[in-house]
Amino acid sequence: MAGGDVEREGGQVRTDYVPHADGDVTAMLEAVGAATVEDLFSEVPATVRLGRPLDLPAGVTEVELLAELRALAARTTPASELVSFLGAGIYDHYVPAVVDAITGRSEFQTAYTPYQPERSQGVLQSIFEFQTAICELTGMEVANASLYDAGTALAEASFIAGAQTRRSKIVVSDGVHPEYREVLATESAAYGPRPVAVGLAPGARTDGEALRAAIDADTAAVVVQQPGFFGALEDVGEAARLAHEAGALLVVVADPVTLGLLATPGEQGADIVVGEAQSFGNPMSYGGPGLGFMAVSAKLMRRLPGRLVGETRDLDGRRGFVLTLQTREQHIRREKATSNICSNHALNALAALVHLAWLGKRGLPELAETCLRRAVYLRERLLTLPGVTSYTDGPVFREFAVRLPLPAKELVDALVPEGFMAGVPLGWVAGFMSGSDDALDDVLLLAVTEKRTKAEIDAFVDAVAEVVGRG
C-alpha cells in the first residue's frame, strides 16, 4: 500500500493520490531528523489539536466513488436533456466538440495563474486573443482576462465608476437581471456608489422619464442591460446621452450572443461593458462556473480589476505575452489595489475563445439570427393562444416574457412530464421591481437557442395550448 508506513490503526485510506512507496516515509523522516510524522506537528499546541479523526464518511475507491456520484446524478433531470426554454442569464447553446478537446488539455487545465511568462505563453497568448475577441464583440477598446460572473462584474464596474467620478450613487434600471442587482447591492454595502433603482415602463423597457429624473450631479454611472432581463431592447444611445450630459458613465450589461447582430455598446457610447459569456463554449453547470467579462474605454484601462495580458518583446526581439499593468492589482498594491480580484475564469475564457473561433466572423451573426428568428416565431405563435398576452414589447431578440392565464409555475410543472422546460416563472422577481405592485406570478420568461428546432417549438406550443385550454 502506498505510503503504508503512515497508516493509522483502524484507518481506512482507500484513495489518497500520493506517490510515496514503501519505505519512503521512513527514509524522509530520517532525513529531516524526525522520529514520526507526528513529530513534524510539534509546534501545533495540544490545546488546538483535533485528537480524533474528522467525522466524515470513510474514503472510497475510484470505482465506488463513480458509482455514488452516478447515483446522485440519476436524481437530477438536467434541462439539457429536455426541450428547454430556460434562460435568464444561462443558456442552452450547443458546445462544439472542439471546445472540450482543447480545454481538456491538461497543460491549460492544470496550470496556475501565469506568473512565469516564459513557461506560460500558451495561456497568456490565449488570454490576449480572448481580450481581442471581447473587444471586437463589444466595440470597446480594452477587455480584461475575465471575471467570475456578470453579477460580480457589475459590482466591479460600479467601483470603477465611483473611483473615476468620485460620485456617490449609481442609477440602475430594473431591466438589469435581478440577481446581478442583488450582488451589486450586497457588495456595495460599505464601498463604492450606492445603487438607486429606476423602474420599467409597460412593455418592459426602462422608463425614460424616470431615468432622466434619477440622474443628477451625484450620479457616477447609469446601468442598463441590453437586451433587458425581460428581453426588451433598450435605447442604449439615449441612456449614454443622459449619463454623459450629467458627467456620469454608462455601464451596459450585454448578452454577447446578441452582439452578433445588435449595435455594440461601444458604438452607442458605453464606458464599461460587463456580462455573462457562458453561452460561448461553457456548459450551464447549474449556473457556475460561467464566464464574467468586462471591457472598458481606453481612459478607464488603469482602473480595470483582475488580470490583463499585454504584448511585449523578449531579449531577442521575439514577440511574447505577459501579465501587465500589475500595479493595479492586490498582490502588488495590497490595500491600494483597484480590486481584490485574484482568480478569474481563464479556462472558461479559453472555452469561449475556441467556440468563437469555431463560429468565426460569419458564424456568429448566423447564430444570432437563428436564435432571433426562432424566438420571434415562438413568441408570435404563443401570442395567438387564448389568454396569452405580451409582457415584453417587441422587437425582442432570443428571449421574451409573456403573461399567461394561469400561474407560470403551474404551466412549468404541467409540461415537465411532456418533456419540456417551459421557461422561468417570474413570481420571485416581483420584489425586485420598484414602483410596481404586479405580482408577476403569471409571467413566464422564455429563451430560444439554436438547439430548439421548429418541430420542438411547434410541439411545445401545442402542449402549452392544451394546458391553457384546460384552464
Add this chain to the structure above:
Amino acid sequence: MADEAAGLFCAQGRATVETIFEKSRPGRRAGKVPAAGVPGRPLDELLPPVLRRAAPARLPEVAEVDIVRHFTELSTLNYGVDTGVYPLGSCTMKYNPKVNERIAALEAFRGLHPYQPDELAQGALELLWTLDRWLAEISGLSRATLQPAAGAHGELTGLLVIRAYHASLGRDPKRVIIPDTAHGTNPASVVTAGYEPVTVHSDARGGVDLEELRGLLDADVAALMLTNPNTLGVFDENIVEIARLVHDAGGLLYYDGANSNAVLGVSRPGDMGFDVVHFNTHKTFSTPHGGGGPGAGPIVVRDILEPFLPVPLVERRDDGSFFLRYERPQSIGRVRTFVGNFGVLLRAYAYIRALGPDGLRRVSDLAVLNANYVLEGVRDLFDLAYDRRCMHEFVVSATPLKEHGVRALDVAKRLLDYGLHPPTTYFPQIVDEALMIEPTETESKESLDHLIAAFRAIVDEARTDPDLLRQAPTRMPVRRLDEAEAARRPVLRQRFAEDEAGGAAGA
C-alpha cells in the same frame, strides 16, 4: 545551417506563434449554424437597422483543424501540474485527480440549469448540502455558503458577514488587523468591505507580535485576518492567546484558508478560535486551477454568524428532500449569481468523498513531510528566514547569492531551463529575495530529490558561472520578456492592419 533551415519549418517551441486572428483567411470557416427554418420576415422587420451593429465582429476565419493545431501548439508552451513539479508557495499545486473530470462531465451535472425546479435537481442539491456539512466538520465551524467564486471573494463575503454581525449588535468598528505576512488579497478585501486595514508585524519567530497586537486592539477593531500556518509556513503557537485577545476586545477572527493543506484533520480553525474560514477548493481540494481559474472560495462560519450568510442556502426538509431557501431576513444578500461555481464544488466533493478522514489526514502528513524534506535538502544553500520546523511550505532568502550578482528571480528563471516550475518569488514581502516553496503531498521522493538537485546545481552555477542564471531562461520558447515596456506602452489586444492608422491606446 541545416538546423536553421529546419527551424524555419518547425516553429514549435522556439518562435512566435501567430495569433488565431493572424491565421484568419477570408471565407474559411469551422462550425456551421443551422438555419432558422421557421416562417419569417426580412431581418429588417424583425430587428430594425438602427438597432444593428455597423460591421461584424472581426472574429477569426479559420477551419476546425486550424483551431485544433493552434491551441494544441499553445498548450505545448504551457506548464501544468500534469507536466511536472509545481512548487509554487501558497498555491498548493497538487495533482488534480482525473476521475473528478469524468464526474464533472456527467450530463446530469453539466446540463443543469440554475432555474430548473428544485425537484428536478435533487441530486445536485444533496451534493451541495452534504459538502456544506463536510466543510463545517473540516473547519470545526457551523455552516457554509458555497457561493463565493474564489478565495478573495470568500474573504469579501466573510468580512461582509462580520460587518453585519457587528451591526446587529449596534456596533460599527472601523478597522481590521492583518499581519505583514498576509496574502495581498486580505488588505484589498478589507477595503472593499469598507474597513481600514491595519498592519501587525511579525515577531522574531515569524508569528504575530503579541505585544504590538495588544496595543492595536480596541473596540474599533472588527476583526483580525490570519493565515495559520502563515505564508512563512510557520504555525503560530500563540493562536489561542491571539484569539482570546481579539475576542475580549469584541473582534472576530477570520481564517484565510489558503494554507489549509497543512492541517487537515490535525487542527481545525474553529478549534483554534476562528469565527470565519474560507477554503480555496482549487488549492486544498484539488480542483484544477485552469491557468487562473475557475476556483471556488466557500466560507464556513461559527453559529453566531449563520443568520448573516448569503442567500440562498440549501436546506433539507423533514421528508429528506432538498430546496434552496431564500427567506433569511438577516442575510447580507447574494454575493454571486445562482448557487456558485457548482462545477468546481462537485470536484471538491468528489475529492473529499474519495479520501475520507484518514486520506485527508494523510494529505497533511505528507504535505508537511515533503516540505520539510525539501527544506532539509536546500537549507545550506540559502538564508533561512526562520530556522524552525516548517509546515506545508517554507521560505528561504536568496541573499547569499547577491555577492555573485544573482537574485531570487535569476534562480527562478534558471529552474525553467531545468524543466521545472519555480517557486513563488518575492513573497512574503518581509523576507528579502524570498523563494517560497510548497511541494505538496503529491510529489514523490524522487521528484523532490530532482527538485533539490536542481536547486543545488543552480546555486553551484551561481558561484561558478552566474551569467547562466542572469541570462536564463534560454531553453524556453521565449527569453526574458520586457515587462516594463509592456506596462509603458500597453498593447492589450490584436491590432488589425486597417486600424493601424488610428493608433488609439490599447487598440
